[in-house]
Amino acid sequence: MVTQRSVSVIATVLNEGDAIRRLLDSLLTQTHPADEIIVVDGGSQDNTVANLRAYQDRLPLRILVEPGCNISQGRNRAIATAQHEIIAATDAGVWLEPGWLAALLAPFQQPGATAEVVAGFFQPDATTPFEIAMGATVLPALADIDPAVFLPSSRSVAFTRAAWQRAGGYPEWLDYCEDLVFDFRLRDVAGPFAWAPGAIAHFRPRSSLSAFFTQYYRYARGDGKADLWRRRHAIRYAIYLIVLPLLLGHAFRGRRARAVGWLGLLLGLAAYNRRPWQRLGAIWEPLTWPQRLLTLGLAPVIRVVGDAAKMIGYPVGVWWRWRRRRL
Known part of the structure; x- marks a missing residue:
């Protein structure tokens, strides 16, 4: 029998403007809706917060405005205020396939499940020849992944609050590669990650x-x-x-x-x-x-x-x- 688990989805944003709508629209179409969505804004100077608020009547969305906080600080603050034990992390610059959250949750919900971390996957959302070349050059294909050693991006990962606490949270002293360091800490305290190749986040590669x-x-x-x-x-x-x-x-x-x-x-x-x-x-x-x-x-x-x-x-x-x- 599958055990249903509640989940908090978290993300950080900064000056995402209208691009944030792609993420929010994709959260609206999830086959397993989030029980709670917490977005931390690092002090946007554009219409990001206004666009977030426009979705509060359609999503279980909480917005925390924390000017000057970095990505790690924003994620840690979102997780600290989350109401549920399972945390699913993503990023503002992506859109999520409809089965993203269901795929991330599946390993937690199986009878006798022991997983504390589930690694999702990501794919390029390329629209130009340059972006297609960029995606093929710098990003792994699904066939390249060895689940035993794969370290997920925080575009697509889920973990328990207990594992996050034992790992000491995201490293707030680090401005880039913070999710990689967090992965290493999680592996140390939680053991092997479960693999959810169907939990796909799409993001646009750099265009220049x-x-x-x-x-x-x-x-x-x-x-x-x-x-x-x-x-x-x-x-x-x-x-x-x-x-x-x-x-x-x-x-x-x-x-x-x-x-x-x-x-x-x-x-x-x-x-x-x-x-x-x-x-x-x-x-x-x-x-x-x-x-x-x-x-x-x-x-x-x-x-x-x-x-x-x-x-x-x-x-x-x-x-x-x-x-x-x-x-």
Whole structure:
């Protein structure tokens, strides 16, 4: 027999304007309606709060206006005031499939259920060739996910209040990568996460290289602050600062050296972009062939820009962490 569980949905917003309506409209269509929705506004200067209030007669919506609070603070305040034991987290810049909340709740409701955390999934809501290339390059496909090690985004995750408390809540000292650090804490206190691949949140990828660069700079700065992924960042620096210069040096020497250099560069390019190109082949059906060729060319550009942003942002975060420890 399935046990029905009450659930509080939480989100934070800041200057989302009319975009917040996508999230609220998708919450209206959930096959398992939320028992409570708490949205914390970090001090929006546009019409975000007015748009939220327009939905209060159709949704069980509470709005907390907390000027200056960051994402972690907003989430923690929403959870602290929530009335129910199960918390489902999402973000303002998404829309949710109708079965999103039902899929997140299912593992909690099975007879003998022991799960305290349920990982949902997210997919790009791309509308242009650039956004399609962006989604295929930087986001995993469902087939890429190993549920045993997958760390969910707080666009689509559910957990018990008890697990949140034992994990110490979202890290309020961290401005980016806060959900990743929270995931690690949850895994430490709650064990393996249940997997809900049908709990899908859709969000729009960055629509320009400059916006993408800023996003990944901030992510990497957050990695440095939180001391995450040392090995990954070290490998990236080694590839760009040691391996790539060596191959380029060979590419412009004698005949044999040129063959080694160019072969290494071509094999590296193919390996580097193999998975993004595979993902593109699965999602580019609406595109014309010129647009498809454009997305194939954009994938390596996006990867290089993202890597540059990470290599710049990571040491900034490391320096911040070192300075903080000295204070």
